[in-house]
Amino acid sequence: MNKPASLDNIRIVLCQTSHPGNIGAAARAMKTMGLSDLALVNPKKFPHVDATAMASGATDLLDGARVCGTLPQALAGCSLVIGMSARRRELTHDLVDAREAATRAISVASGQKVALVFGTEMSGLSNDELIQCQLLAMIPANPAYSSLNLAAAVQVLAYELRMTALQSAELPAPEFPLALHDDIEGFYAHLEETLVRIGFLNPLSPKRLMPRLRRLFARAGLEKEEVNILRGILKSMQRSQDGIPPPPDL
């Protein structure tokens, strides 16, 4: 999975963050999801040893972070500004969930800069800050306890942005070749014959046994090598029942 270019156009803006550890943890969250543009508006303490410690392998984002005196400075050059909100606000803007926000952000970010703005740990964004946003986004949290840690909220949004950006990317192809249909049918025939021989399946009253076993293995999606193993087991069963010793290599 190559880095989707749209993620380069996403800026995370943290306003008046109280705990420098949260800035570091947010930087780490961003980098794990392929984001790199971080702006800090009046952080209480920055740079700070706690920020560096919590950033782990993402200290490059801290080094590159722009520290701004005002929110408009941090938003310079952005075409879409999305404010994060933990609750419904009076006089709300459009309020969407994190997934919908990511969809809108990535769509714009294919060609223009987008900012996601996070408020303080205690009270979120102020009304003066909110008014500079075009859209509000919230994470659909537990109404009984909706207080995500700041870096955890950044992680969720960054994750949604990455998932949206990767949407078309596919999971890696299967590692092991699947068995051919003919080979699987050969295994079922061998299995049925063995089950009759050991007295588990009565051919005069087979009931639903073979269909049930077929259903189980169909769900697994048998691989070529697995069919060989299973047929090896059946052979050993028959040999053992006939009192023939196992081959010398076992």
Add this chain to the structure above:
Amino acid sequence: MNKPASLDNIRIVLCQTSHPGNIGAAARAMKTMGLSDLALVNPKKFPHVDATAMASGATDLLDGARVCGTLPQALAGCSLVIGMSARRRELTHDLVDAREAATRAISVASGQKVALVFGTEMSGLSNDELIQCQLLAMIPANPAYSSLNLAAAVQVLAYELRMTALQSAELPAPEFPLALHDDIEGFYAHLEETLVRIGFLNPLSPKRLMPRLRRLFARAGLEKEEVNILRGILKSMQRSQDGIPPPPDL
């Protein structure tokens, strides 16, 4: 948004966590998403003041956490066990992304318990732990820096679980109940014993046979009734080898 009942059936299992602060932060992440069942396998330090501090308003989850000596204890009663992996493993199980894992988990959790298992901060899950999982899940992270903080990973999974639960109240429950983890382990033990008896498995040189068979059945997601059938087959094999006739109803 009421709390979806399926979230009550999701258990988060943290294995050998080094930093108690991460346990607290994970508890907070869980509670914000409506999860409450936390199990800790051999935490380095717990209870601990750092865990309490990082849990913020989620200390009730720490108070209710079960501390276990082994992973099987933490998994007791679960029908689906999903291991979190930061990377592709050799001889992997099915590997799905966090969203797909959440879909599968919530579908089972409408009626049965599901565990999500997280390894240590440094090295993730051990091979012995992985082998007890039926499915592996990964967060599609930045390949250049995929190291999510433990609590951040819990946050992302808990978020996906909540999103899925909120969206899919109408998803059909599985048709047949899945087998319990305990019963599946019992089947594996019975299978191994039988394979040794029939001479297919040399206990002095077992190679990768049992892990391969576990992988196959893990992929299928064994149902309760299927485990009964498979164990019935094993019993018949043993009886037949000992020259004992099948029971009269067959």
